[in-house]
Amino acid sequence: MTAVAAVGITVGALAPTAAFAGGRPDSVQSNLNTLVKDDGVPAALATVKGRDGRTHNYTAGVGNLATKAKVPVDGQVRIGSNTKTFTAVVVLQLVAEGKVGLDSPVETYLPGLLRGDGIDGRHITVRQLLQHTSGLPEYVDKGVILGDPKRYFEPRELLDAALVQKAHFAPGARWEYSNTNYLVAGLIIQKVTGRPLGEEVNRRIVDRIGLRHTYFPTPGDMTIHEAHPQGYNQNPDGSFSDYTELDPSWGWAAGAAVSTNSDLIRFYTALLGGRLLPAAQLAQMRTTVPADEMGPGVRYGLGLASRPLSCGGLYWGHGGAIPGFNTAGGATDDGRAANIAVTMLPGDTATQHVDAAVDSALCH
Numbered sequence: 001m002t003a004v005a006a007v008g009i010t011v012g013a014l015a016p017t018a019a020f021a022g023g024r025p026d027s028v029q030s031n032l033n034t035l036v037k038d039d040g041v042p043a044a045l046a047t048v049k050g051r052d053g054r055t056h057n058y059t060a061g062v063g064n065l066a067t068k069a070k071v072p073v074d075g076q077v078r079i080g081s082n083t084k085t086f087t088a089v090v091v092l093q094l095v096a097e098g099k100v101g102l103d104s105p106v107e108t109y110l111p112g113l114l115r116g117d118g119i120d121g122r123h124i125t126v127r128q129l130l131q132h133t134s135g136l137p138e139y140v141d142k143g144v145i146l147g148d149p150k151r152y153f154e155p156r157e158l159l160d161a162a163l164v165q166k167a168h169f170a171p172g173a174r175w176e177y178s179n180t181n182y183l184v185a186g187l188i189i190q191k192v193t194g195r196p197l198g199e200e201v202n203r204r205i206v207d208r209i210g211l212r213h214t215y216f217p218t219p220g221d222m223t224i225h226e227a228h229p230q231g232y233n234q235n236p237d238g239s240f241s242d243y244t245e246l247d248p249s250w251g252w253a254a255g256a257a258v259s260t261n262s263d264l265i266r267f268y269t270a271l272l273g274g275r276l277l278p279a280a281q282l283a284q285m286r287t288t289v290p291a292d293e294m295g296p297g298v299r300y301g302l303g304l305a306s307r308p309l310s311c312g313g314l315y316w317g318h319g320g321a322i323p324g325f326n327t328a329g330g331a332t333d334d335g336r337a338a339n340i341a342v343t344m345l346p347g348d349t350a351t352q353h354v355d356a357a358v359d360s361a362l363c364h
Helices: 027-037 082-096 126-131 142-147 155-163 179-193 197-206 261-272 279-285 348-363
Strands: 004-008 043-049 055-061 232-234 240-242 305-308 314-317 320-322 325-331 337-342
Touching (some): 027 043, 027 337, 027 348, 043 261, 055 261, 082 126, 082 179, 082 197, 082 279, 082 320, 126 179, 261 314, 261 337, 337 348
Parallel strands (some): 004 055
Antiparallel strands (some): 043 055, 043 337, 232 240, 314 325, 320 325, 325 337
16 A cells, blocks of 8 residues: 655745655755745645655645635646646547547548648648647637636637637648647547547546546536635736636646646556556657757657656656646656646746756655
């Protein structure tokens, strides 16, 4: 049985940093404290699985700015673009079942759907969707989302917002992150399986590996079901608006899921361990291209990114941002894993601190 040590620190109350054997401050807790004290995030949560297989949970800050409630240990959060990895796994399972071809054109599954200025589904492959090399423009309008977070969007409505734009480049010409790729991948899953995307994610991944705190919201569900910190957006004047309840339909296959740090660790560990995909499809998923837009040395496979570690080697994961929450982390091939969540969309400096915290957790 895995031993779990829960360490909760409320930095706003100037609580001392957690200390372990030998009296040395724990680097993970110290990093979370910094995110709250110096970067101003309301709360930070982390789960770390060490080389010894033991799992530790950490918190810092407050779970609710109004009530000053404690941060729930390993609380549920919106995981944003980590959803893309779930979507990619389902597509690759369908590839393994012979129902989808990685190098088949989108047109095979969604005839006539992708048409626009420089956009043609007959020339964009499923692989290019999953790897962000399709050239499809971005559908997400952050002003629209923040302005009306409880509005429901149909996938086709979102796709139309992309198709009125010009293609950014010819399919396969280069790499550029676009949520539209995963919107189309979700539509392919629904067309091929004849079932809602969320049901396929739950059946093929969540239930299969026992992710007890992970779910893909059903249409109209704006709540986070279990114990969770509130999620916020910082306004230009420095005040905070509560974005905990929102309609994640605009994220859909690219960003709608809810989970916990520990479930994300279980997911990425199971994925890398071959429990979700046959060896051939996992190898395709791990075949990467440079993705410098995501950070120095980052490479992107099929819904899965590799990031170099300061101590050598690399870790696999994705990360995600959605109004109210930001998550980062992943797992190494030798079983180490870490995931960190903060309860706002961090600025550039805070983002660097989140990434550094993940690196520190995996390297110590």
